[in-house]
Amino acid sequence: MQRRLSAGILSAITGVVLVLLIFLGSRGFKDFDSALIGYAVATVVAFCALVYRYTIWITRPPTWRYFKGGWANFLSWKNFRRYLTLVPKAWWTDIFGQTFIWRRSKQRWLMHICIFYGVLISLLITLPLTFGWFHFTLIQPDNYQMWFFGLPVLKFPIEAGVGFSLFHGLDFTAILLIIGLGIALWRRTRDAGLLVTQRFGFDLMPLLLLFAIAVTGLALTASSLWWEGRFYWFISLTHQVVVVGWLLSLPFGKFFHIVERPASIGVTLYQTVNQDVEHYGAQPQTGHCARCGDPLPSPQFVQDLVTTLGELDMRYDLGEEKGLLQEYCPTCKRVMRGQAYYQLMGKKFL
Amino acid sequence: MAIKTLFVDPSRCIGCRSCEAACRECDSHKGESMVMVDFIDRGKSVATQPTVCMHCNDPVAPCAQVCPVMAILITPEGVVQMAEPSRCIGCRNCVYACPFGVPKFDAEARLMKKCNLCYDRTVQGLKPWCAQACPTGALWYGDYEEFVAQRNGHPVNRTLFGTQQVNTRVYHVLPPEEPMLDIVALLREAEAKEAGTAWQDQEAWVL
Numbered sequence: 001m002q003r004r005l006s007a008g009i010l011s012a013i014t015g016v017v018l019v020l021l022i023f024l025g026s027r028g029f030k031d032f033d034s035a036l037i038g039y040a041v042a043t044v045v046a047f048c049a050l051v052y053r054y055t056i057w058i059t060r061p062p063t064w065r066y067f068k069g070g071w072a073n074f075l076s077w078k079n080f081r082r083y084l085t086l087v088p089k090a091w092w093t094d095i096f097g098q099t100f101i102w103r104r105s106k107q108r109w110l111m112h113i114c115i116f117y118g119v120l121i122s123l124l125i126t127l128p129l130t131f132g133w134f135h136f137t138l139i140q141p142d143n144y145q146m147w148f149f150g151l152p153v154l155k156f157p158i159e160a161g162v163g164f165s166l167f168h169g170l171d172f173t174a175i176l177l178i179i180g181l182g183i184a185l186w187r188r189t190r191d192a193g194l195l196v197t198q199r200f201g202f203d204l205m206p207l208l209l210l211f212a213i214a215v216t217g218l219a220l221t222a223s224s225l226w227w228e229g230r231f232y233w234f235i236s237l238t239h240q241v242v243v244v245g246w247l248l249s250l251p252f253g254k255f256f257h258i259v260e261r262p263a264s265i266g267v268t269l270y271q272t273v274n275q276d277v278e279h280y281g282a283q284p285q286t287g288h289c290a291r292c293g294d295p296l297p298s299p300q301f302v303q304d305l306v307t308t309l310g311e312l313d314m315r316y317d318l319g320e321e322k323g324l325l326q327e328y329c330p331t332c333k334r335v336m337r338g339q340a341y342y343q344l345m346g347k348k349f350l
Numbered sequence: 351m352a353i354k355t356l357f358v359d360p361s362r363c364i365g366c367r368s369c370e371a372a373c374r375e376c377d378s379h380k381g382e383s384m385v386m387v388d389f390i391d392r393g394k395s396v397a398t399q400p401t402v403c404m405h406c407n408d409p410v411a412p413c414a415q416v417c418p419v420m421a422i423l424i425t426p427e428g429v430v431q432m433a434e435p436s437r438c439i440g441c442r443n444c445v446y447a448c449p450f451g452v453p454k455f456d457a458e459a460r461l462m463k464k465c466n467l468c469y470d471r472t473v474q475g476l477k478p479w480c481a482q483a484c485p486t487g488a489l490w491y492g493d494y495e496e497f498v499a500q501r502n503g504h505p506v507n508r509t510l511f512g513t514q515q516v517n518t519r520v521y522h523v524l525p526p527e528e529p530m531l532d533i534v535a536l537l538r539e540a541e542a543k544e545a546g547t548a549w550q551d552q553e554a555w556v557l
Binding site: 057060061062063065066094100101103104191192193194196197254257260261263264267271296297301302305308309312313314315316317318319322325326328329330331332333334335336337338339340341342343344345348349 | 360361362376377378379380386388389390391395397398399401409412415416417418419420435436437439440441442443445446447448449450451452453456458459460461469470509511512513514522524525528531532533534536537539540543
């Protein structure tokens with residue numbers, strides 16, 4: 001109840017702050033494009049829902065432990081020299097380069113990197129536009145002035161490469177998206193493992209929505225460039241409907257991992273800096289299994305895990321001389337269970 | 351409808367690793383087995399034990415509960431799935447929280463993998479690969495009543511780890527009237543026996 005209340009309050013604050021920023025950034029709604037109001041409202045609702053779910057998620061006992069641990073490490077002067085290189089590296093491997101997906105499969109990596117940059121760049125272009133933070137004015141005879149938050153930031157000739165790139169930014173990201181989504185849909189219709197385990201709502205629906213967004217987005221350009229504006233209103237309405245659907249699905253479906261994923265930076269910090277668990281290669285671990293002596297994550301990791309389990313009403317205390325079950329490596333846990341079983345069975349055969 | 355599940359009877363395990371080989375064939379974790387066959391006391395005995403995910407139901411899936419990103423989902427049938435790849439951040443909480451030593455971890459791919467009771471097969475009424483391949487019935491799939499009608503032994507789904515009892519969807523097959531597998535008490539008995547008699551004097555029980 002307490003968590004829900006906090007989440008609700010934070011979510012409401014987010015909504016108010018975002019609307020205030022839209023008001024300020026669009027100079028009291030003067031630069032706000034009312035044709036884009038559907039996108040703006042859906043984005044505000046999606047943001048509030050994202051903050052609500054993020055708060056509920058981050059305050060779960062195991063998540064909260066890593067969240068606190070990650071920030072404590074980040075803000076610790078002692079660790080500064082180590083995280084100085086670690087954090088940029090983690091941002092590269094976990095977020096911008098996504099090298100861990102490369103290890104899972106190269107095809108998946110290509111697919112994911114296309115979708116990731118397609119979505120990210122599209123959002124970076126779309127959100128400021130729909131909020132009225134970006135807008136363009138014509139400077140006679142053939143120049144454009146770009147404004148951001150009411151401030152002039154860039155002046156460029158209409159026919160120049162800069163203008164072309166800016167105005168077709170969403171077309172480029174749509175093509176990137178279609179490449180990624182093509183690979184994803186190819187995999188999801190061919191891979192026997194995926195065919196049986198995927199769920200329509202969770203795995204396929206977001207891909208189909210993105211595909212519809214990319215295709216209708218390109219169709220808008222096609223309509224204005226080659227079809228003399230035919231079907232424009234129908235396409236733009238369809239585009240708006242699918243984008244709004246996608247935005248509203250963000251907090252509930254697969255795409256929640258966009259905001260979840262950066263948590264791995266905190267986990268990397270928590271583990272590598274403080275807990276001696278190395279993500280990226282062989283580094284000796286400082287803990288030892290209580291039975292076989294094989295490397296185990298540090299005693300701190302084990303202690304934190306035991307505390308988390310305690311918060312979830314679980315305690316695996318094996319008695320004084322044996323300690324806690326979490327002090328044993330997975331192999332020893334299995335072997336000890338086998339030994340207990342054979343003690344019970346002796347030479348019997350059922 | 352009776353719930354179909356796995357029954358693990360290590361006394362029947364001959365260590366042939368057919369279960370591992372069959373598990374490797376699964377398309378959802380291509381080439382890697384999620385079943386583990388362990389020697390219990392190598393050097394003293396050839397006894398082996400197959401381990402599959404026990405699909406804990408009380409407490410519900412400790413692995414899923416300690417997962418910071420809710421990557422381990424539980425199906426309406428109570429099957430604990432392997433980590434959802436888009437969510438798993440590779441923290442290894444599940445690996446060390448699991449009381450049965452089940453989850454495997456791929457450090458480079460940042461991904462936990464584990465037995466998901468061949469969900470693709472079992473939802474269609476088929477046996478999991480391991481039970482399909484096991485030549486001795488050490489891994490057996492079916493419902494409780496079927497097992498009792500066909501097999502000896504007492505299926506038990508309670509395991510006691512010191513102060514923590516864990517109830518599971520998967521059963522161990524124990525001698526009749528054994529209420530649970532009490533790991534610590536049995537290990538203490540084994541240690542007392544070991545201290546009392548030198549193992550070399552024992553008659554070999556596997557001929």
